[in-house]
Amino acid sequence: MFTDKAAVCPVHASADHPKIPPAKIGVLLANLGTPDGYDYWNMRRYLNEFLSDKRVVDYSAWIWQPLLQGIILTKRPFSSGAAYKSIWNEDAGESPLLTITKAQTAKMRELITETHGDRVMVDFCMRYGNPSTRSKVREMIQAGCQKILFFPLYPQYAGATSATACDQFFRVLMKEKWQPSIRTVPPYFEHTAYIDALAKSVERAYGLVDQKPDVLVASYHGVPQRYLMEGDPYHCQCQKTSRLLKERLGWGDEDIVTTFQSRFGPEEWLKPYTVEEVARQAEKGRKRIAVIAPAFSADCIETLEEINEEIRESFEEAGGEHFTYIPCLNDDDLHMRALTQVVSENLQGWV
Numbered sequence: 001m002f003t004d005k006a007a008v009c010p011v012h013a014s015a016d017h018p019k020i021p022p023a024k025i026g027v028l029l030a031n032l033g034t035p036d037g038y039d040y041w042n043m044r045r046y047l048n049e050f051l052s053d054k055r056v057v058d059y060s061a062w063i064w065q066p067l068l069q070g071i072i073l074t075k076r077p078f079s080s081g082a083a084y085k086s087i088w089n090e091d092a093g094e095s096p097l098l099t100i101t102k103a104q105t106a107k108m109r110e111l112i113t114e115t116h117g118d119r120v121m122v123d124f125c126m127r128y129g130n131p132s133t134r135s136k137v138r139e140m141i142q143a144g145c146q147k148i149l150f151f152p153l154y155p156q157y158a159g160a161t162s163a164t165a166c167d168q169f170f171r172v173l174m175k176e177k178w179q180p181s182i183r184t185v186p187p188y189f190e191h192t193a194y195i196d197a198l199a200k201s202v203e204r205a206y207g208l209v210d211q212k213p214d215v216l217v218a219s220y221h222g223v224p225q226r227y228l229m230e231g232d233p234y235h236c237q238c239q240k241t242s243r244l245l246k247e248r249l250g251w252g253d254e255d256i257v258t259t260f261q262s263r264f265g266p267e268e269w270l271k272p273y274t275v276e277e278v279a280r281q282a283e284k285g286r287k288r289i290a291v292i293a294p295a296f297s298a299d300c301i302e303t304l305e306e307i308n309e310e311i312r313e314s315f316e317e318a319g320g321e322h323f324t325y326i327p328c329l330n331d332d333d334l335h336m337r338a339l340t341q342v343v344s345e346n347l348q349g350w351v
């Protein structure tokens, strides 16, 4: 190990030798990314990077890019920008996803430092936008991280989320002269600590309403149905998350329904669609519902705006009377302890 004291290289301390900091381990959390602002150009830059990713939209560039550049990116930055404006953290001048990811990182840093001291460095990056994966990997390497544990903050694996985050991480490492040893954290949807944190958030929310909701809707971000047929296990991991949650709560099949949201474009996506299912539930006489979003480690536009505004409206228009949105686990203590446990398990042999 190249540490200051035990240098293996005899000219290590000389002025014309590059400075080599003491060896560290990096834990790099990764989330999706979010626009820097909700104005047209910030929205366009963000959506362009996101929707040009072949892991997200896999159409041939010849067909997709003219559509994206000529039509979608002339309109969507306005509609999505208005949605972001309605949830923006104006005090911090940033989107909620960024605020929450910062808070999660700070808490995990505290928990990791308690156990490992400052040998292990904790930071976060985004797949799209800022802070970029490139800038954070560079910082870790410059700080002396010879080993990096990369942790995509998605409980369930999807090519459109976990895999593209890892792709970007690997791409960045291609440019490094001294490439660190790396590990990536696998999906953690089955981890007892994560299921337990989800279950406790349901129990807490149910304890705050006067009457128990008739059904819990577990709404996951959707992907095209085709991705499932082509081998993406996301659908199955979502179904299993709901089953484990139901079992942990000691509930029956009729107490929870699994749905998929955020459909984009004309293709068929995973079904049932949340926006339609909540209306069906209301029409069936289930007038009190709660909605949880287990695929999101942090609240974001898809939960705060889509679930808590659009989907709520669809439920109420269909005759629904009481809608409870259960917030994501965010920087809740139980959640951060669960994620830190996942990290510790994946650091075994390194620390």
Ligand SMILES: C=CC1=C(C)c2cc3[nH]c(cc4nc(cc5[nH]c(cc1n2)c(C)c5CCC(=O)O)C(CCC(=O)O)=C4C)c(C)c3C=C
Binding pocket: 032, 033, 034, 035, 051, 056, 057, 076, 080, 095, 097, 154, 158, 160, 161, 221, 222, 223, 224, 234, 262, 264, 295, 296, 299, 300, 301, 302
């Ligand atoms: C176009 C295809 C999309 C796929 C496939 C997709 C999969 C997917 N996304 C998440 C998590 C998040 N998505 C978020 C925003 C978002 N997602 C899409 C499109 C696809 N997502 C768009 C266009 C947007 C931007 C908002 C909009 O214009 O509607 C976010 C929130 C980011 C934020 O800033 O708050 C998250 C998180 C998952 C988990 C997933 C597949 C499993």
Ligand SMILES: [Fe+2]
Binding pocket: 221, 262
């Ligand atoms: Fe998305």
Ligand SMILES: [Fe+2]
Binding pocket: 235, 236, 237, 239
């Ligand atoms: Fe499945």
